[in-house]
Each structure stands twice: as structure tokens, then as C-alpha cells.
Amino acid sequence: MADGITLENVVKTYGNGDTAVHALRGVNMSVAKGEVVGLIGPSGSGKSTLLKCLGAVIEPTSGKMTIGDQCIYDNGWKVRDLRALRRDLIGFIFQAPYLIPFLDVTDNVALLPMLAGKPNAVARKMARDLLDALDVGHRAAAMPSQLSGGEQQRVAIARALINRPPVILADEPTAPLDGQRALAVVALLNDMAQQFDTAIIIVTHDEKIIPTFKRLYNIREGLTVEEIPQGIASPAPAVALFEGDTARDKV
Ligand SMILES: Nc1ncnc2c1ncn2[C@@H]1O[C@H](COP(=O)(O)OP(=O)(O)O)[C@@H](O)[C@H]1O
Ligand SMILES: [Mg+2]
Numbered sequence: 204m205a206d207g208i209t210l211e212n213v214v215k216t217y218g219n220g221d222t223a224v225h226a227l228r229g230v231n232m233s234v235a236k237g238e239v240v241g242l243i244g245p246s247g248s249g250k251s252t253l254l255k256c257l258g259a260v261i262e263p264t265s266g267k268m269t270i271g272d273q274c275i276y277d278n279g280w281k282v283r284d285l286r287a288l289r290r291d292l293i294g295f296i297f298q299a300p301y302l303i304p305f306l307d308v309t310d311n312v313a314l315l316p317m318l319a320g321k322p323n324a325v326a327r328k329m330a331r332d333l334l335d336a337l338d339v340g341h342r343a344a345a346m347p348s349q350l351s352g353g354e355q356q357r358v359a360i361a362r363a364l365i366n367r368p369p370v371i372l373a374d375e376p377t378a379p380l381d382g383q384r385a386l387a388v389v390a391l392l393n394d395m396a397q398q399f400d401t402a403i404i405i406v407t408h409d410e411k412i413i414p415t416f417k418r419l420y421n422i423r424e425g426l427t428v429e430e431i432p433q434g435i436a437s438p439a440p441a442v443a444l445f446e447g448d449t450a451r452d453k454v
Contacts (some may be wrong), residue, residue, distance in 0.1 A: 206271055207402035208234040208257065208370055213266030215252050226252040230266070232420055234402040236369070239393050241413060242406045244422035250406045253422065254372045257404075258293045259285045271369050290319065294363030294401075296373040300355040302347035302362075308334065309343045312361045319366070333361045337391060353384040360388070364395055371395075371403040382411045389415050 215227040226249045234240050244250050256263045259275065259282075268276040270292050275282050282288045302311050310317075312330035317323055334340045339357045342350055350358065356376065363371055373392065377385035389405065389412045396403045407413065 206236040207238065208232070208404070209267075209269045210253075210257065211267040213253070213256060213268060214264045215249070215256055215261070216264045227256070227263070230422070234404060236271075236400045236402055237396050238418070239389075239396045239403040239405060239416065241416035241419040242404055242422065243408060243413060243419060245408075248422045248424060250422055251374055254374050254404065254406060257370070258295060258372050259288050290315065291366065292368055292370055294366070294368040294371040296356075296359055296363045296371065296376045298375040298378045300347070300359035302355060302358060304347055306347075307343070308339070308345050308347065308350070308358050311347065311358060312365055315362065315365055329365060330361065333365060334358070337361050352379050353387070356380060356384075356388055357391070360391060360395070364399065364401075367399055367401075369401060371401050373403065373405045375406055375408070377407065377409050377412055385409055385411050386415065 210230050210232040213227055213230040214225075217224040217226055230249075230253055232240075232253075242250055242253065252261070255261045256276075257268060259280070262280065263276060265278050266276070267274065267278070273282075273292075275288060275292075302308075303314070306314065309327050309330045312334060313323070313326040316326040316329055321329070331340060331343050334343050334357075337357045337360060339350075339354050339361070342354055342358075347355060347358070356379070360376075363373075371392070376392075377388050380388060392403055392405065393415075395401060405412075405416075413419070
């Protein structure tokens with residue numbers, strides 16, 4: 204699909220020789236504009252490596268990656284300025300909000316557009332509008348330490364969205380949140396995806412939110428990624444599959 208994100212046969216090997224770690228061995232993935240997909244898999248399976256490659260934080264070993272109609276990597280970076288790529292195309296959300304403790308909530312969110320040259324008043328207005336949309340507008344003048352965990356994560360989401368990036372990469376964004384707040388954050392990301400046509404990948408092993416994904420990728424042993432329909436991971440029903448069969452016949 205032309206829009207959104209595509210990864211084709213992306214390989215990432217850390218190190219070389221005897222100590223090489225084959226973190227990704229040929230990952231294929233696609234996310235449409237406006238779509239939120241989940242990425243699940245056991246610890247060490249390569250989830251963070253995949254997000255870091257796509258987010259131009261680390262360089263893949265080989266493969267192809269596109270964002271929108273722009274090929275960003277094809278057995279080598281296709282973009283000269285990777286900082287600009289990260290700033291303009293990617294919003295990151297991490298497990299911890301990583302807010303800047305000595306800036307208030309508004310400035311935490313306004314910082315990126317300010318650094319990009321927007322007048323401070325314009326950047327702050329953009330930040331406040333987004334904070335309102337995320338239901339934390341009433342905390343705009345607070346310092347990060349005065350916020351609850353859920354509020355901090357909303358601010359972190361606002362910061363990721365402020366430049367309206369076409370891609371959001373969220374690595375375990377709900378890990379520090381309780382069930383209700385975790386679901387609220389995912390609902391919010393779904394709203395944002397639709398509102399801003401953003402392609403979003405959420406890495407998670409949070410059982411509470413996994414059923415909310417319409418599409419899910421499962422990465423196993425760091426080797427491959429495959430699409431699995433929702434629900435296939437649930438235990439098979441202990442009933443006869445065909446008339447006359449017993450459940451035990453099928454086990
Ligand atoms: N900088 C690194 N150097 C060497 N090996 C790494 C590095 N980062 C991750 N790995 C290894 O790559 C594999 C995948 O790691 P990671 O992508 O962090 O997995 P996940 O996020 O699914 O837990 C693991 O075996 C991990 O130890
Ligand atoms: Mg990880």
C-alpha cells in the first residue's frame with residue numbers, strides 16, 4: 204500500500220561474527236494511513252528493534268522501508284538528514300513519558316515546533332489546542348511532577364502528535380497504566396489516527412488492550428513477523444470440531 208508504512212524484508216543484525224545477534228531476519232509489515240496496528244511478541248523478539256529501525260534511530264542491516272510515498276531506506280538510507288526525518292515524519296511514545304521536568308506542560312508540547320522555528324505564541328497555541336483535544340487542557344500550566352501517570356502519558360501523546368507526523372511509534376505506551384487508563388490511551392490513539400490520518404504501531408504485551416486491535420502482528424524469536432487475525436491466540440474451544448469427533452481426537 205502506497206500510504207502509511209511498509210517494511211519489506213527488513214533485517215537487523217547487531218554486531219558480527221560469533222557475537223552477532225539476529226534481531227530481525229526479514230520483517231514484512233504494512234500499516235495504512237489512519238490505521239492502528241498492534242505488534243506483540245515475547246521479550247527479546249525484536250519489537251523495539253523494529254520500531255527503532257523504522258524510526259531511524261538505528262540503521263537496519265538490509266531491506267526496504269517506506270513512509271507514505273517516500274522510500275526512506277533501501278539497503279541504505281535514502282534520506283540525507285535523519286534528524287529531520289525523525290522530526291517531521293515520526294512521533295515517538297515510550298513506556299515512560301520522559302517529560303522535561305523544568306518545563307510546564309504547554310512548553311513540553313510546544314518545544315518541538317518552537318525548535319522548528321515557529322513563533323513561541325503560535326507553538327503554545329498549537330500545544331494548548333492539542334492538550335484540550337486530549338482532555339488535559341486544564342493541566343496546561345502544571346509542571347510534569349504535578350500530573351498523574353495517565354495525565355503525563357496524555358501529554359507525551361500530545362508531544363508526539365504536535366508536528367502531525369504521518370507515523371506514530373509507541374513502545375509499550377500503556378505499561379505504567381491501570382486497565383481503564385490503558386484502554387483510554389489506546390482509544391485516544393485510535394481517535395488521533397483517524398483524525399490526523401496517522402499510521403500508528405503500538406508495541407504491547409498488555410493483555411487488556413490486545414483485543415482492541417483490528418490488526419495485529421506477531422513477532423516470534425526475533426525472526427519473522429506474521430499477521431494474525433484477532434482471537435486466533437485464544438485457547439481452542441474444547442468441543443468436537445466435526446460431528447462425531449470428540450475433542451480428544453483433535454488434541
Ligand atoms: N544494542 C544492541 N546490541 C546488541 N543486541 C541487542 C541490542 N539491542 C537489542 N539487542 C538484542 O536484540 C534482540 C531483540 O531485542 P529488542 O528489539 O529489544 O526486543 P523486544 O523489544 O521485543 O524485547 C534481543 O536479543 C536483544 O538482546
Ligand atoms: Mg522492547
